[in-house]
Amino acid sequence: MKEIQLNVNGKDYSLNIDENMRLIDLLRDKLGLLGTKEGCGEGECGACTVIMDGETVTSCLVMAFQAHGSEILTIEGLESNGKIHPIQQAFIDVGAVQCGFCTPGMIMSAKALLDKNPNPTREEIREGISGNLCRCTGYNKIVDGVELAINYIEEGK
Amino acid sequence: MKFDIVGKNIIRTDAYSKVTGKALYPQDIYMDNMVYGKTLRSKLPHAYIDIDTSEAEKIEGVIKIFTYKDVPNNSHGVVFKDHEVFCEKKVRRIGDPIAFVVGETEEVCKLALDKIKVDYKELEGVFDPEIAMDENSPKVHGDSNIVYHFKIRKGDIEEGFKNSYVIAENTYKTHMVEHAFLQPEAGVSLIDEEGRVTVMVATQYPHYDREEVASALNIKEEEVRIVNTNIGGAFGGREDISLQIHLALAAYTLKRPVKVVYSREESFIAHAKRHPMIMKCKTGADKDGKLLAMEAEIIGDTGAYASWAPNVLRKAGVHITGPYYIPNVVVDSYAVYTNNPFAGAMRGFGATQVPIAHEQQMDILAEKLGMDPISIRMINIFKQGSVTATGQVLTESVPVEACIKEVVKRMDLFGEEGHNEETW
Amino acid sequence: MKKRGRGIGVSFYGTGYGNGFPDVSKAKVVLHDEGKVGIYVGGTEVGQGAKTALLQIGAETLSISLEQILFISEDTSLMPDSGTAAASRQTYNTGNAVKKACENFKDRLIDIAKEELELNSTHGLKVEKGEIYLEFFPDKRISFKELVDKYGDGTIQGEGEFIAQTVEMDPETGQGAPYWPYTFNACGVELEVDTLTGQVEILDAVFAQDAGKAINPHLVEGQMDGGFAMALGYALFEDLKLDKGRIKSNKFSRYLIPTAMDMIDVKNIIVEDPESTAPYGAKGIGEPVMIPIAPAILNAIYDATGVRIKELPVTPEKLRKALDEANGGGGSD
Numbered sequence: 001m002k003e004i005q006l007n008v009n010g011k012d013y014s015l016n017i018d019e020n021m022r023l024i025d026l027l028r029d030k031l032g033l034l035g036t037k038e039g040c041g042e043g044e045c046g047a048c049t050v051i052m053d054g055e056t057v058t059s060c061l062v063m064a065f066q067a068h069g070s071e072i073l074t075i076e077g078l079e080s081n082g083k084i085h086p087i088q089q090a091f092i093d094v095g096a097v098q099c100g101f102c103t104p105g106m107i108m109s110a111k112a113l114l115d116k117n118p119n120p121t122r123e124e125i126r127e128g129i130s131g132n133l134c135r136c137t138g139y140n141k142i143v144d145g146v147e148l149a150i151n152y153i154e155e156g157k
Numbered sequence: 158m159k160f161d162i163v164g165k166n167i168i169r170t171d172a173y174s175k176v177t178g179k180a181l182y183p184q185d186i187y188m189d190n191m192v193y194g195k196t197l198r199s200k201l202p203h204a205y206i207d208i209d210t211s212e213a214e215k216i217e218g219v220i221k222i223f224t225y226k227d228v229p230n231n232s233h234g235v236v237f238k239d240h241e242v243f244c245e246k247k248v249r250r251i252g253d254p255i256a257f258v259v260g261e262t263e264e265v266c267k268l269a270l271d272k273i274k275v276d277y278k279e280l281e282g283v284f285d286p287e288i289a290m291d292e293n294s295p296k297v298h299g300d301s302n303i304v305y306h307f308k309i310r311k312g313d314i315e316e317g318f319k320n321s322y323v324i325a326e327n328t329y330k331t332h333m334v335e336h337a338f339l340q341p342e343a344g345v346s347l348i349d350e351e352g353r354v355t356v357m358v359a360t361q362y363p364h365y366d367r368e369e370v371a372s373a374l375n376i377k378e379e380e381v382r383i384v385n386t387n388i389g390g391a392f393g394g395r396e397d398i399s400l401q402i403h404l405a406l407a408a409y410t411l412k413r414p415v416k417v418v419y420s421r422e423e424s425f426i427a428h429a430k431r432h433p434m435i436m437k438c439k440t441g442a443d444k445d446g447k448l449l450a451m452e453a454e455i456i457g458d459t460g461a462y463a464s465w466a467p468n469v470l471r472k473a474g475v476h477i478t479g480p481y482y483i484p485n486v487v488v489d490s491y492a493v494y495t496n497n498p499f500a501g502a503m504r505g506f507g508a509t510q511v512p513i514a515h516e517q518q519m520d521i522l523a524e525k526l527g528m529d530p531i532s533i534r535m536i537n538i539f540k541q542g543s544v545t546a547t548g549q550v551l552t553e554s555v556p557v558e559a560c561i562k563e564v565v566k567r568m569d570l571f572g573e574e575g576h577n578e579e580t581w
Numbered sequence: 582m583k584k585r586g587r588g589i590g591v592s593f594y595g596t597g598y599g600n601g602f603p604d605v606s607k608a609k610v611v612l613h614d615e616g617k618v619g620i621y622v623g624g625t626e627v628g629q630g631a632k633t634a635l636l637q638i639g640a641e642t643l644s645i646s647l648e649q650i651l652f653i654s655e656d657t658s659l660m661p662d663s664g665t666a667a668a669s670r671q672t673y674n675t676g677n678a679v680k681k682a683c684e685n686f687k688d689r690l691i692d693i694a695k696e697e698l699e700l701n702s703t704h705g706l707k708v709e710k711g712e713i714y715l716e717f718f719p720d721k722r723i724s725f726k727e728l729v730d731k732y733g734d735g736t737i738q739g740e741g742e743f744i745a746q747t748v749e750m751d752p753e754t755g756q757g758a759p760y761w762p763y764t765f766n767a768c769g770v771e772l773e774v775d776t777l778t779g780q781v782e783i784l785d786a787v788f789a790q791d792a793g794k795a796i797n798p799h800l801v802e803g804q805m806d807g808g809f810a811m812a813l814g815y816a817l818f819e820d821l822k823l824d825k826g827r828i829k830s831n832k833f834s835r836y837l838i839p840t841a842m843d844m845i846d847v848k849n850i851i852v853e854d855p856e857s858t859a860p861y862g863a864k865g866i867g868e869p870v871m872i873p874i875a876p877a878i879l880n881a882i883y884d885a886t887g888v889r890i891k892e893l894p895v896t897p898e899k900l901r902k903a904l905d906e907a908n909g910g911g912g913s914d
Binding site: 125 | 832
Binding site for chain 2: 587588589590591592593594595598599600623625626627628630632633636637638640641644647652654655656657658662663664665666667668750752753754755756757758759760762763765766767768769787788789790791793794795796797798799800808811812814815819820821823825826827828831832833836838848850852853854855856857859861862863864867868869871872873875876877879880883889891892893894
């Protein structure tokens with residue numbers, strides 16, 4: 001067992017964890033943050049993407065102890081003042097969601113992209129979400145959703 | 158006609174829960190007093206087996222190891238009941254379920270899987286469907302590997318080819334592929350407050366699952382309840398039973414909530430695949446490009462279990478003409494057992510494989526005749542009132558000509574460089 | 582050297598279990614507290630949008646807002662059997678069952694309203710926006726809420742069953758009517774083949790899909806994009822690498838499916854030609870959207886290179902080898 005401190009979605013935690021625990025297990029099993037999904041367990045599908053200190057990570061490949069001292073943002077942390085994030089709203093509005101299993105990870109990747117590059121081209125959006133697999137949508141409506149989110153963010157929606 | 162709601166881009170009812178991560182899939186269900194299950198699967202494609210679970214049972218935290226002995230009715234399957242819940246004497250593919258360990262934690266279950274002894278007596282396997290059709294090949298089930306043979310006999314095929322000015326004769330092959338839905342199989346089973354065995358799962362057809370669970374446990378359907386959670390994609394891969402019976406059997410026996418989550422690797426071997434097909438196609442047309450005859454043989458490899466094989470090879474056989482009127486047609490479509498992973502439903506269900514053949518045949522005939530690919534299609538395309546190779550009249554809603562025209566109309570949107578202009 | 586080519590694929594697809602097998606969908610409609618209407622139906626939402634499309638069919642038929650409907654399609658102890666979410670049959674088959682159940686429910690409401698409003702006949706009674714009223718004397722009206730308050734939650738119900746019409750084919754000749762309805766489509770692609778590497782890059786695509794009538798165009802387009810992507814993987818790279826019954830590519834690091842970088846913006850066109858036996862003319866498109874893409878790609882590869890690939894998938898290695906063989910090595914004209 002090992003004790004770690006970390007901040008998840010703006011909240012500080014001090015937790016005792018097994019050394020072999022992965023970050024995704026910490027989020028899901030310890031904190032009940034079930035929006036982070038496991039699709040492959042090898043960092044290939046991106047369903048478990050969260051933002052760790054400003055960078056996207058696949059939480060199935062990060063050990064929980066490696067998150068000691070860091071700030072983690074998950075899909076549950078995107079809501080502010082009772083309002084969902086503009087990317088979430090845009091995904092709803094353009095129909096970027098089908099089965100939904102890739103959606104939280106996809107939105108986290110989109111957020112990390114827009115945080116760094118607020119005005120990406122369609123190609124840059126494709127590249128930004130290329131680590132997130134989706135089997136349902138063919139990605140185009142997801143790219144539409146990120147483009148619309150750019151407008152929403154500019155409009156302060 | 159004017160509609161208020163039909164035809165409108167209504168926001169999906171599940172969009173909000175999915176973008177916020179609140180939508181629950183089976184792996185997201187956690188219960189008090191819950192235990193875990195893991196499946197022991199065959200490592201060989203064709204073998205007699207003998208199982209010894211005694212060492213594994215001694216591991217602390219192992220609650221019970223289920224095998225064929227524990228299942229009241231050990232068979233299931235969507236068309237033929239050729240699947241066993243747990244293999245008794247013989248395994249027919251890599252990945253066949255042999256035992257199901259239930260333990261206090263997933264780690265305990267993993268330890269137990271390693272301690273179950275399976276004595277394999279390997280049998281010669283058959284992996285090529287054409288070889289499998291031979292009488293002398295190893296048999297996967299019973300005394301023939303041919304599961305199904307579908308026929309079309311329409312018109313006079315010899316006359317059709319005799320009158321043909323050009324004939325294209327080719328063999329096409331498609332491969333076995335995977336649905337790769339993003340959410341691996343998972344489920345939780347428990348006894349609900351009304352005493353029903355309840356399986357919370359992601360399935361395409363809950364009432365079918367209920368029927369199979371009730372049959373395997375030898376209880377009434379009313380005593381079984383299937384609850385769909387959100388489903389992380391399916392594409393046909395969630396039609397056959399995967400973990401539903403294992404879960405229900407464990408919860409029914411142990412009276413505790415039982416959870417199973419497959420890894421991606423287990424998901425790959427647990428569910429069906431797309432049927433690979435070998436399609437031998439001979440198509441004849443007259444000087445003007447009018448199709449006169451088609452003779453096709455389709456061999457579909459259904460692997461170790463039939464699943465939907467008869468229906469898939471039937472659908473392939475009906476659709477191999479493509480959306481074209483052909484007066485003289487002979488089709489023989491076969492579904493064949495092998496020791497490959499089993500094939501079943503996947504998006505298109507046999508109708509996805511056959512255009513690999515018929516659409517290339519059309520282009521080949523067009524080239525032989527010096528025609529362009531659009532013209533040859535327009536001459537033969539189904540219209541309202543056309544009759545299919547099975548004698549069915551297409552009485553309405555046949556806008557395939559309109560579809561082709563829409564595509565052709567927008568071809569000028571294509572880039573200007575490198576076009577082979579005479580093609581279109 | 583890079584070579585460009587174009588190709589077309591055209592297909593048809595017959596909906597449903599087919600071949601005379603009973604293909605049955607059932608639905609139930611129930612009046613609940615507060616005048617809400619419960620639609621109970623076993624049509625599974627796998628991600629394709631069945632729940633939304635069926636809800637739209639229900640709301641259209643009942644002439645009420647979506648918010649007034651409770652849609653229950655998850656629990657076998659609550660909902661009737663509507664068959665499988667497969668064979669592209671939910672919109673057509675289960676959509677029909679929902680429509681019939683809603684119509685039956687409206688008939689029940691009208692019968693009861695006639696009594697409650699002390700009318701001689703049901704003629705002229707209309708159901709709209711949660712009320713039943715007499716069209717030419719609208720003062721005669723009663724709301725769903727008033728009815729449920731009087732009759733109780735769950736008392737007023739409607740039912741609907743739809744059985745698709747197919748005819749079993751003769752075992753010797755295959756003559757019969759195996760499916761209904763049929764759905765059609767055509768796809769054109771332009772692509773570029775790198776003759777040195779065998780890589781295929783899709784440059785442009787136009788995809789026209791018959792939907793009968795699109796219940797929800799965004800959902801249809803989403804299916805078309807998704808079908809295109811899945812077919813792209815099927816045609817060009819997805820491969821389980823089977824070896825004596827063993828799947829060698831058994832995870833996503835080995836079994837590659839298309840990413841956002843592999844996809845292009847497909848020009849999707851929904852072609853409408855309503856089918857009279859379908860709910861509001863709508864036919865299923867979930868499977869058809871995958872079918873014409875791979876053959877269009879194969880025909881375009883031939884157009885670009887003069888090499889015809891008859892075995893899937895068209896991996897770069899396979900295509901390069903075929904190009905070398907066709908040109909006696911060298912991979913150019």
